[in-house]
Amino acid sequence: MAEKIVEVTTQMGAGWKVTAQIRDHLLIIDQPTGTNEGANPLETFLFSLAGCISTIAKMVAREQKLELRGIEVKVSAAMNSAGLLGQPTDDPVGFKRIDIIADIDADMSQDEKTAFLDLVCARCPVHDNLLSPTLVYHETA
Structure with missing residues (x-):
């Protein structure tokens, strides 16, 4: 079976929020001390x-x-x-x-x-x- 590659690219600006567009989904990682927009x-x-x-x-x-x-x-x-x-x-x-x-x-x-x-x-x-x-x-x- 061919090797499957899974990729994720994230972006982080001035705050603590990290985002990634994965297929049709916007995922957010954040800190409670940041804007608390994600886990x-x-x-x-x-x-x-x-x-x-x-x-x-x-x-x-x-x-x-x-x-x-x-x-x-x-x-x-x-x-x-x-x-x-x-x-x-x-x-x-x-x-x-x-x-x-x-x-x-x-x-x-x-x-x-x-x-x-x-x-x-x-x-x-x-x-x-x-x-x-x-x-x-x-x-x-």
């Missing part, structure tokens, strides 16, 4: 994880011919803000831990739901990027 980058990151898990769950349910009436995914993450503020810390700059709780509305036992979620997470690209090192290159234009 902050960390909240958006967690939303991306939860959204990917939800989407893959629907795909897996369809493939397994399961009736998935709905899924609620709660993602909670702990971090020490010292690193992003430029202060010394032994903690990572990012999250120290991410917890996922999925409330799966389907006719499955608890063990079946756990196995289903394990399979979903194994197929979720965002989840995989968190577990496996992804090379990230950066440069200035």
